[in-house]
Amino acid sequence: MTKALATLCAVVALSLPVPAEAILDVGDCIEKLPVTVEVKRGDTLISLARANYGGDSSRYRDIALEIARHNGIRNPDLIRVGQVLELPDKTYERWRPLSVADPPMFGSYCSIRDTP
Numbered sequence: 001m002t003k004a005l006a007t008l009c010a011v012v013a014l015s016l017p018v019p020a021e022a023i024l025d026v027g028d029c030i031e032k033l034p035v036t037v038e039v040k041r042g043d044t045l046i047s048l049a050r051a052n053y054g055g056d057s058s059r060y061r062d063i064a065l066e067i068a069r070h071n072g073i074r075n076p077d078l079i080r081v082g083q084v085l086e087l088p089d090k091t092y093e094r095w096r097p098l099s100v101a102d103p104p105m106f107g108s109y110c111s112i113r114d115t116p
Helices: 002-015 045-053 057-070
Strands: 023-038 084-099
Touching (some): 023 045, 045 057, 057 084
């Protein structure tokens, strides 16, 4: 019953015209965000692959090329200091409160808390 009431409150609250900054206290979201790195002086895509993926050194070149493809880099030998690159297949999860700006919960990591 509590979960049904919380769901009903969330649906009603999402249909009300309120600022996007308003936060509902009925749920939470786990966001999957990409891991990024900022290119430093002396970095290469291979050194970034080594530092962030570890493992078999014979794969560093392939991983470096995948980083280049993922970030739309045409020449893997030319990266700029300060450039922010997303690492393919690397994500982290961050918790945040459910917001009225969130879309309906279909296929997302948002969930309604079942309070006792």
